[in-house]
Amino acid sequence: MAETLNKKSIAELVAEKHNLTKKEAAEIIDLVFDTVSGTLKDGGRVDISGFGKFEVKTRAARTGINPQTKETITIPESKVPGFKAAKNLKELVK
Numbered sequence: 391m392a393e394t395l396n397k398k399s400i401a402e403l404v405a406e407k408h409n410l411t412k413k414e415a416a417e418i419i420d421l422v423f424d425t426v427s428g429t430l431k432d433g434g435r436v437d438i439s440g441f442g443k444f445e446v447k448t449r450a451a452r453t454g455i456n457p458q459t460k461e462t463i464t465i466p467e468s469k470v471p472g473f474k475a476a477k478n479l480k481e482l483v484k
Contacts (some may be wrong), residue, residue: 397423438463440478447472 405415426436426444426483436444451467 438476440476440477442473442479444471444473446470 401412401416401419404410404418405412408415410418429436430444430446433446435446438444446469449470450466452465453471454465455461455462456463
């Protein structure tokens with residue numbers, strides 16, 4: 391079974407590989423994720439060569455049904471983060 395990777399385990403890997411404390415590595419990882427999140431929040435795009443592209447996509451308004459009342463409702467337009475894997479990553483996971 392494949393391992394689940396989280397921020398803490400990434401920071402531990404970075405700390406070990408680059409001779410940093412876990413705290414220093416965690417601060418670097420937080421900075422990276424905060425920068426990516428902030429860029430997306432401001433409407434920008436993050437392109438990590440060989441990995442993929444993160445961008446904000448607009449989900450159009452649509453009609454839905456309230457499951458409790460079966461009443462038709464309008465779901466407003468919303469913005470959601472999206473990710474498109476780079477060719478290298480797609481090939482790697484095949």
